[in-house]
Amino acid sequence: MSDIDIKRISYLAKLKLPSEKEEFYSQSLEDIIQWVDNLKKIETSNVKPLHNVTETTVSIRNDDIEKNNTTEEVLKNAPERAQNFFKVPKVVE
Amino acid sequence: MTKRQSISNLVNSLKEKKISVQELFDQFHKVAKENKNNSYNLVLDPDYQKSNIETSQERYSTGTNLPLDGIPLGIKDLFCTKGITTTASSKILSNFIPQYESFVTQQLLNDGAIFIGKNNCDEFAMGSSNETSHFGPVVNPWRNQNKPSEQLVPGGSSGGSAAAVAEGSCVASMGTDTGGSIRQPASLCGLVGLKPTFGSCSRWGIVAFASSLDQAGPITNSVEDAAYILNSISKHDFNDSTSSNHKRDDYLKDIDKKLDHKIKIGIPSDYLKNVTSEITAQIENTKKSLAGYDVEFVDVAFETTDYALSTYYIIAPAEASSNLARYDGIRYGVREEGGNLDDIYLNSRTSGFGDEVTRRILIGTYVLSAGYYDAYYRQAQKVRRLIKDDFQRVFQEVDFILTPTTPNEAFKIGEKLDPIAMYMNDVFTVPTSLAGLPGISLPSGLSSNGLPLGIQIIGNYFQEKKLLQLSHLIEKELSFNE
Numbered sequence: 001m002s003d004i005d006i007k008r009i010s011y012l013a014k015l016k017l018p019s020e021k022e023e024f025y026s027q028s029l030e031d032i033i034q035w036v037d038n039l040k041k042i043e044t045s046n047v048k049p050l051h052n053v054t055e056t057t058v059s060i061r062n063d064d065i066e067k068n069n070t071t072e073e074v075l076k077n078a079p080e081r082a083q084n085f086f087k088v089p090k091v092v093e
Numbered sequence: 094m095t096k097r098q099s100i101s102n103l104v105n106s107l108k109e110k111k112i113s114v115q116e117l118f119d120q121f122h123k124v125a126k127e128n129k130n131n132s133y134n135l136v137l138d139p140d141y142q143k144s145n146i147e148t149s150q151e152r153y154s155t156g157t158n159l160p161l162d163g164i165p166l167g168i169k170d171l172f173c174t175k176g177i178t179t180t181a182s183s184k185i186l187s188n189f190i191p192q193y194e195s196f197v198t199q200q201l202l203n204d205g206a207i208f209i210g211k212n213n214c215d216e217f218a219m220g221s222s223n224e225t226s227h228f229g230p231v232v233n234p235w236r237n238q239n240k241p242s243e244q245l246v247p248g249g250s251s252g253g254s255a256a257a258v259a260e261g262s263c264v265a266s267m268g269t270d271t272g273g274s275i276r277q278p279a280s281l282c283g284l285v286g287l288k289p290t291f292g293s294c295s296r297w298g299i300v301a302f303a304s305s306l307d308q309a310g311p312i313t314n315s316v317e318d319a320a321y322i323l324n325s326i327s328k329h330d331f332n333d334s335t336s337s338n339h340k341r342d343d344y345l346k347d348i349d350k351k352l353d354h355k356i357k358i359g360i361p362s363d364y365l366k367n368v369t370s371e372i373t374a375q376i377e378n379t380k381k382s383l384a385g386y387d388v389e390f391v392d393v394a395f396e397t398t399d400y401a402l403s404t405y406y407i408i409a410p411a412e413a414s415s416n417l418a419r420y421d422g423i424r425y426g427v428r429e430e431g432g433n434l435d436d437i438y439l440n441s442r443t444s445g446f447g448d449e450v451t452r453r454i455l456i457g458t459y460v461l462s463a464g465y466y467d468a469y470y471r472q473a474q475k476v477r478r479l480i481k482d483d484f485q486r487v488f489q490e491v492d493f494i495l496t497p498t499t500p501n502e503a504f505k506i507g508e509k510l511d512p513i514a515m516y517m518n519d520v521f522t523v524p525t526s527l528a529g530l531p532g533i534s535l536p537s538g539l540s541s542n543g544l545p546l547g548i549q550i551i552g553n554y555f556q557e558k559k560l561l562q563l564s565h566l567i568e569k570e571l572s573f574n575e
Contacts, residue, residue, distance in 0.1 A: 004459065006455075008462075009455055009458050009459050009462065010455065010458075012458050012462060013414060013442075013454050013455060013457075013458040014418075014421070014438045014439055014442050015439065015442055015443050015446075015451060015454065015455070016439040016440070016443045017443070017451075018443075025451065025452060025455055028452055028512060029452070029455055029456060029459060031512075031513065032406060032452075032456055032512065032513065033456075033459065033469075035403065035406070035513055036403035036404075036406055036407055036469070036473075037403075038399070038400065038403055039400055039403050039404065039407070039469075039472050039473060039476055040468065040472065042400065042472075042475075042476055042479070044472060044475035044476065044479070047475040047476075047478050047479060048475070048478060049471055049474035049475050049477075049478065050474055050475070050477045050478035050481060051305065051474065052305055052335060053291050053292075053305070053481060053527075053528060053529030054290075054291055054292040054335060054337055054529060054554075059329070059331065059333070059334050059335065059336050059337070059338055060334065061331040068193070069192055069193065073192040074192070076190065076192055077188075077189055077190060077192075077424070077425030077426070078423075078424060078425065079422060079423070079425075079426070079427070079428035080428070086423055086424055088423060088434050088437065089431075089432070089433050089434055089437070091433075091434050
């Protein structure tokens, strides 16, 4: 399983692995992927994927607007805010 | 371990004014405050609970007490609790104060329960030993009698919840179970742990790990206590689209009802292939304990057991990698500064997640990435259906399934370093989780080291009432707590 590109995977996951840990995670990932590889030998061409075990449960509600929280509450945990907005570094020039 | 008072005994003592709500709270709070097993990330101040304690006492005085009135409970630090720091035992959420209450904890509050504090757990519930917590490992209150100086794990991920109940700092604790996180720690700490059918208890307000598997449930001293809690928390909730709207039973009523018809219990021989004689003895003891009842034990065989862990370790990390994408340092949680927006994301996430969480995000990202999705994720979802069908085939022959809960007793902190060896802890609990079935772990005996071992009983979908009735009977016959 040498095809695991740890730099690409960590980039997709928005993680910046320190270079001294790249080998550790890469090896670990390879071991686990090899361990789960036994699934490939199961014949499943006629099996439908199972997304939700309670497939028969229908729990749809009307999309009515409810006001359950205030702007202040929503922003309460913000690391940085400006007036009624979350604040981040400038993105658009 | 000393004999614990049941919820029904405590409620009676409160009713008869043998003890006040304040005295009961103080008794448990005192043990919790010491936190000698690190089972709490946060212990609530008595002042904080003052008005709750007073209104609970008031209800007892006027005879209008609620089902869990004044009962001190621990809450896994994975449930959002309004105004109370909720960390998921992660650095990235270490400063997070929810502005709302999770559905499940709200039901407990509505029934009069009083929270002692937030129980330590594995980071984002990812672990089987409670060693991945940012706030340090939890210590199992039990000791190996042949090596009494060794500190043992309580199991995980709800390890703090189990240790808290075992040390006597709360009457019961709410845990969550994704692949065994209620049942395995309950087994390793000599307690009862119930994972209800997926969809029984709303996931709303529980920090998400793997949304198709996560389920809330209690860790308690007895089966009856588990029924008390389940009565409170098993309700339909429109805020969770997977919440089931079936009619709930009264799980307490007739819990001690005698078996009035013959039942069949299946024992999967493939589960017992590679276990020690001590583990097999738990199954044998259980069989013997029911010898005087109209119970038939039959051998059953699953075809998919060997694939369950692989399926789980694709599906759970895949869902985790999606669920944990929300932690980016922008709207809540700990932000690490960076020169631009992308650096804030990268720095906050890299510094905020521990090793095991990082590992699972990487696995999940890999199995969902272009070129691998069909081979891993889609294939795992198909095998998941085969596992579910396998259980349904067996349930056509039997009413319940009996297995060990874990392949081993509690082990030493720091002993299992290899992730795959750690994942093997959940070999008996993961299949049930993948199928979404209800499972309960009951204490069944002690190992030669004097450590608790447990059995798991699995019921069919939404058969919690029958599952608890049988468990109550087995508990009585095994007399573990006597």
